[in-house]
Amino acid sequence: MxxxxxxxxxxxxxxxxxxxxxxxxxxxxxxxxxxxxxxxxxxxxxxxxxxANKKELLEAIIGRVHGRHQAVVARTFEGGAEPLQKVLDWALEVIEAFATEEHTRKVYTIIVTRCEYVGEMQQARRLQQTMHDTMAANFQSAFEAAEAAGQLAEGWNAASASITLQCFMSGLLDNWLRYDFDADVAKKLRAGLASLMASFRAGAGLAALASVSPDEGGGTT
Amino acid sequence: MxxxxxxxxxxxxxxxxxxxxxxxxxxxxxxxxxxxxxxxxxxxxxxxxxxANKKELLEAIIGRVHGRHQAVVARTFEGGAEPLQKVLDWALEVIEAFATEEHTRKVYTIIVTRCEYVGEMQQARRLQQTMHDTMAANFQSAFEAAEAAGQLAEGWNAASASITLQCFMSGLLDNWLRYDFDADVAKKLRAGLASLMASFRAGAGLAALASVSPDEGGGTT
DNA sequence: ATATATACAAACACTCATGTATGTAAAGGG
DNA sequence: CCCTTTACATACATGAGTGTTTGTATATAT
Known part of the structure; x- marks a missing residue:
């Protein structure tokens, strides 16, 4: 056997x-x-x-998506594009992944609403924190580059823009998974992201909105 | 006895x-x-x-904060202030509550990272969804009022602004509770909120930032 | 004043998951 | 070709939690 x-x-x-x-x-x-x-x-x-036990099973599951996530980050942030464009590209890819890949949605749903981070499971939380910190660091440096290049709109600075987008994306995914958004809401989300990114951009008019294609739809479940 | x-x-x-x-x-x-x-x-x-059982215990706990939350919503949204100001006031009150009231933080931490919403516990999730929908409806109508009054900045509309702030606030609390923000991050959060609200406001300069007092600090744990 | 319902404590019966220990057949190395 | 290790299946021991039932003293209504 x-x-x-x-x-x-x-x-x-x-x-x-x-x-x-x-x-x-x-x-x-x-x-x-x-x-x-x-x-x-x-x-x-x-x-x-x-x-060894259930905890290691969970960590292995998180590890699989961790790897995919890293790949996306590497692909979008290591190019030579403008910093704000990189950030937008990344955000769109994440939304796209959640809209189209059921597997991704499954695993993140487990992470967000199917696990209690206590005792041994706290180690799994630290794994998430690593992912989170990586994302935050990439945001921060991208926005710093944008600020240095004078591409950040008045009223924003690297720190505030970074933390705002970070919270927006976290909340977006959290709400998505927690309350089972439908395709209609997915469109609103893209619109919100577009407006938010436009407001980051110095001298932003409605022109910046064109870079987001809001007609691609993605269902949820 | x-x-x-x-x-x-x-x-x-x-x-x-x-x-x-x-x-x-x-x-x-x-x-x-x-x-x-x-x-x-x-x-x-x-x-x-x-x-009757553990589930009812949890629901009772959520019910206690639910009541307090409703009170805050009523207090800030039922006044005669300008719609965008109402929204900002509400957001600041929520942040303040999380910064100062350990009890609030405790309960929401349980909701976010200490419960699996499955089986009987799904009813508890619906309780949250009610709170969430109430909040979303208040946002929506406030931003619609602002839009009608021509107070929304170019690039935003009621729907996009509403969902953006909604995600921002959810993400803010989620990150706060999930990764144990320190007092330093709390300041950045207020700055992010200030910038975001300013970008909503038509003809917004840095003047709008003055309405947020960023020198009040609140620790986490 | 007494009867009844209340607000618990104590005891019981039952399920179910976990970790470990042992068995085993075949793969793969020398 | 044989020996060891791998990749599991099976069996066992144990504990911990849940829901329920029964007991009981006393507040409270009448």
Whole structure:
């Protein structure tokens, strides 16, 4: 009955997929390893072989999206585009990801509304904090560059713009996942983002709005 | 041993206080009624007398802050002030409440990071959604009034401004509670809010910033 | 003054998840 | 070809929490 190395990796992934489903369904604490095992077509023995406990399962799940997130950040922030454009591109990509990739939505829903960050699970929270801090740092430096180039509108500075966009994006995702936004709201969100970014831009007229294409729609569930 | 009616109400409140403490400490699902009872100086019998189960305990806790929140909304939105000023006042009051009242912070921390909204607990989520919708409706009508009065800056409309501020405030509180902001960040938050509100205001110069007093500080934990 | 409902405490019965220990068949290295 | 390790399945031991039932002293209504 022993599996080959690649088969083993396959069951590992199946366990992770099953864990996502069950975590989303009944929450992390109520999710029994027995149910996850059944959903993955294995026994608890398999889970305990690949992971020490439920906490490590959750961390592995977060790790998978962490990697994808890093890739997006790298792609948008390491180009040679104008700083404000980079930030906008990043925000649009994030919204796009949430609108189109159910997998992304699933995992973040678990993170936001299906887990209690207490005891051992606090380590998982620190993993999120790392992602958060990375994002904040990228915002900060992008807005500083914009400020230095005189591209920030009057009334804003790097710090205030950075923290404002950070809160806006966090709140956007939080509301999205917590209250199950429909496609209609998704459009309003893009409009809000467009207006906000326009207000950051020095000498911004309605011209800046054109860079956001508000006619692409994305459904939620 | 039987208590008088007011004594009974007193123990009810003690149970709620204890539940808050324990929920915050170990999360809603890990919180055993036994531990809550001990913390309140009673037995589980007392809890089951006052509440049907853990879910009703949580709902009662949320209900307490729900009432306070409604009071703040009524106070700020039912006045005769200018619509944008009402919104700003409300936002500042919320930030102030989170900065100064540990109790408010405790309960919202439970709501945001110590509860899994699944199964019976979904009802508790609906309670939040009600609060959220109330807030959104107030924003919407305030910004519509501002738009009608020509007080909204170019680039914004009632819908985009409303959803932007809504996301900003949600994200602000979410980040605050999730990542334990320090007093330094609290200042940046006020600055961000000031800039954002200023950008909403038609013909806004730096004058509008004066209405926010950024020198009042509030610590977190 | 007594009967009843109240406000709990104490005891019981039951489920269910967790961690670990042991079994085992096949993969893969030498 | 054999030995070891891998990749699980199975079995076991244990604890912890929940809902309910029963007991009881006393406030309160009549």
């Amino acid at each position: 022993r599996r080959t190395k690649s088969e083993s990796e396959e069951t590992r992934q199946r366990i992770l997929d099953a864990a996502e489903t069950v975590f989303l369904d009944v929450g992390v604490s109520r999710a029994s390893l027995e149910r996850i095992a059944t959903e993955a077509g294995v026994t608890r023995g398999a889970i305990y072989w690949h992971f | 039987r208590r008088t009616k007011s004594e009974s109400e007193e123990t009810r409140q003690r149970i709620l206080d204890a539940a808050e403490t324990v929920f915050l400490d170990v999360g809603v699902s890990r919180a055993s009624l036994e531990r809550i009872a001990t913390e309140a100086g009673v037995t589980r019998g007392a809890i089951y007398w006052h509440f």
